[in-house]
Amino acid sequence: MAVKPKPQIKDFYKHHYRVSLAVVIVFQFISVCVLAGALVTAEILNHMEPLFWLLLILALVTGLLVNIIALGVIIEPMRAIAAALSYVAGEKSADRPPNPNTGRYAKDGTKNMLDLIYALTYEHDTGHTSAKIAPIDQPTILDLDNALAQTSSSVVIFNPKGDITYASAHAPVRTSPKGVKQLDLMFDSGDITFEYWLKDCAKDKIDNQKVWVRVHTDPNSTGEPRIYDIAASYSRGSETEVVLVIQDRTDQYLPDEKDLDFIAFAAHELRGPITVIRGYLDVFDEELEGKLTDEQKTLLGRLVVSANRLSTYVNNILNVSRYDKKHYQITLSEQRVFDIYDSVAHDMEMRAATLGRLLTVDIPHDLPTVAADPNSITEVLANLVDNAIKYSSEGGIITIKATLAGDFIEISVIDNGIGMPDSVVHNLFHKFYRSHRSREQVAGSGIGLYISKAIVESHGGTISVHSSEDKGSTFTFSLPIYKTVEQKLVSGDNGNNKGVINTKQNWISNHNMYRG
């Protein structure tokens, strides 16, 4: 059996109104019937005449309209009182509680009743018997002032006129040229500003509380910028109508604010979906193994390659941003070129194969180890392979090879694509540089080579290009052989690369920025 819900006060008025309305309608019908009887009995009109019916309908409509309007006016105070009671009873309602200060309530006397309902509730909830505060001895205020000055908290009090009547020592309050004290804050956090909250309170609240976090000082203010958490309390009619308790949290929040770097945030947002796309593609790759046709495998491969390239682009943007701010650092350690390539071999082969290029790799196992940051170098490789794919045609061959050259290992990415004239080559590593021809034919941003050069040079190597039109291009970069720089690395005497060799056991790191 269904449980009957507890009757709500707000439903009383609706019910009462419906019953009253029904009574009015029934009475109107009765009146019209009486009128009809009178007309017929007095033989003024009989029911055969159209005028008889017209008169009856007119009487019915006019009577109904007048009585329904009158009903609304008569029971309005009841509506207001019921709504106020419903509000103080804590019932949920879409309607705002009635404001006793509305003109018509003052006129018809409902105001007194509404005020009483709200005042009784306030006393009941707070235990205050009066909105007036007890007088405070001056020494107490002084003590409190001193005590507050010792803390990072402050208090600001407003009177019912909205003037600041008290502000403790560290309160974010400034005095305008006219001598008026005002808050020196910009309420840019939270759902509403302090001013709007006050207006809301003045409209229909008796007492109210609100907390804002991370409120900054007004940027136009001359003082040092601070960040506060603020608790506000409103109590209608009290001499201290609004009290703000303000906690200075600059020390806690400021380090975070430094993190609020636009590019870092944009990258964070972009990387979220990339994580999910790459992750689930990998899950598919594993779980659908053996179930896909060759064509479906090719299509899945294209998705994987596109997601990987997207990830490379985001890393490029982040790295360029850090490099330009001189924040880009790398962690050098002893690495085998073969291992570095091997960690991304599958990705590189897929990138080439998906776009119909053949990738051949010639990296001897027995080359000396290099000093490298493997994650950065895989980014360089990805950028160079992507470039070779872009500037060659389908069926083209891309070769990656590594050779020993003095104190360095040289790694080359060779394509047999469209190549470049000499005039283009020397601009190639500039940021955002795109040759006239590539702007027309190939999409790209022009930051891949720029950041690759930055990465290679951070390793102490160089990057160069040899190209001839219609024959293809060869990009070559060099990395120092580990033995030649080992002494420097271990002693930490290498300027940029502080703490280069991470000896922490089980240390795993794949972050792409702020290396070192």
Next chain:
Amino acid sequence: MAIKTILCIEDDRLIGEMYVRSLRKAGYDVDWMISGNDGLVAARNKPYDLILLDVMLPERKGSDILKTLRSGNHDMIPNSKVLVLTNFEQDEESRMAMEHRADGYLIKADITPRKLLGIIEQLAK
């Protein structure tokens, strides 16, 4: 050290679900918290073998959680490994502080569930 129980603190439901699904499939006992405060409470109340910790979390940032759990000489989770898994590039100071207290610091976008399983195996050795 064998890894059996894992606490994943991650607010992005799609990412969290992805990792948690794969970890559970691989036989790990995984609890998943989506807010910083819940994550901290869980980490304090149960000794997990591994905590996967996001940085940008509601209520309490991952860096703060890690600082609370492991600060100075006081390690509340001496038997747990911590892998920071984030897509957010922090400033160097914050990142170094997290790296110092954690057993790994990884960019989520580069870590597929399969890679994560490999890393956890490596961590358990």
